[in-house]
Amino acid sequence: MDTILSWTDERVTLLRQLWEDGQSASKIAAQLGGVTRNAVIGKVHRLGLSGRVLKPVEDATAARRKPAQEVEIETAIAVVEVEAPEPVAILSHRLAPDFPVPAAKPEPVALAASQRVTIMDLRESMCRWPIGDPTTPEFGFCGARSITGLPYCTHHAQIAYQPAAERKRDRRVAGFR
Template sequence: MSDFDWNDERISALRKMWSEGLSATQIAARLGGASRNAVLGKVHRLRLQDRAPGCAPKPKTERIATRKKLQLARPPKPTVKPLVGQAQFARKKPDPVKVAEVKSIELRPAPIDMPKPLLTALIDLGRTDCRWPVEGEKSHMLFCGHPAQPESSYCAGHHRLSVGAGTRSERLAIPSKLMVA
């Protein structure tokens, strides 16, 4: 918090300067010790909206026209020529013939042999039972109940469902991992 106190004298000065059309930054500088945000906050709390004529923001069409004039006034950007040897790093479009020759490898998980859920209540589940919710809501939820995999809350079938296919980069990394191993 700032050490600036809003007394009656400063509030009347704020009202006067705000109605004259001074900006919050200018008012803060003249009051001394107040920040721009402190002035804007006080203006908001006092609900001071009326401003002097001529200090209202420009209509949008004027701002766009001004911006276009500034863009036209700028000198054109110089074109950059590639350095010697950079041409070899330029991206080339793939050869359609070679692309057609590449066979797409589609990795699909092996079919999951899902056991029929035992429909066990949470209170009846053991420490190593599958906690995959099967049906019900809130306190009436029933779970799979089959033996869970080591270091997992789910049986083998539900564990595979919970892991998912992974990200694209993870899926693409699988063949390279197989080649390394």
Template sequence: MTNVGVSPWNDDRVEALKKLWLEGKSCSEISREFKGVVSRNAVIGKLHRMGLSQPDRGLPPVGRDRPMRAPKVERTRYAKPPKPGPQKKVAVVFGAAPTVRGQQAPRHTPAPEPLTPTKTLMELGKDDCRWIIGERVGRVFCGRASTDCSPYCQTH
């Protein structure tokens, strides 16, 4: 069982920590000196709380011997695609067929067939439309013939 709330840092360990740190030992080495009583992260936290900074060891900072970023490479710029010519304007009026410059465009959508529930789950066959009509209670399916190996008919 561990002692919750008991600090591993007594006065002797704090003095040893200061001494080892000022000698230039790393946090991992200091942690090993304490033989598993404190972790490397505990050493780092204690040093931070004590306000001790890393002593100058005469080593260059890690990763600073080369530039931070790779030099920019000049990229080849491609010509922009030409802008499209003038577009035909389509006027949309709610409830009316779309027009192209004053001409009435033909409607291409056939009138939808009325959706009448035709089959229950138990009545559905292999090639019947599985479009659900209705809510949870009394759920029925479209049941029309499906097309192109699809579970739905052409309407759905």
């Protein structure tokens, strides 16, 4: 499309008339020429043309109806014998004895204030687990010996790196889905 046709008063009037007649945006775009369906939809919204006058329902339903003698319907009835299903045992909400019981989570260990380190004292081999509120002067990092290749000590690595199945189970226990 080399030239862009503007929305003249005549084109807007025609758009309004076609929209009120119940024409689709695609049909209106084809009749107007030089505009896309999306351009028609955009203009309709900018003009505030929300409602449409629907064509009378009687015309559409009358065209679909045929007299009863002209319609032939073949009906086939299939008889199928179905066996009753086996009774299913209802499972209890309690865990079965052979089902693995989740291990209790280790309780968080309170670190002594002397183990907490500031960002200035943090070294490569120290745990970088943040402790406290960053906006308070007491904020610091764990500072315990970190696991080689990880930024956390053993305790904080267990918290940070949980297997996916364990995370799902913990979310179900907490009431999340």
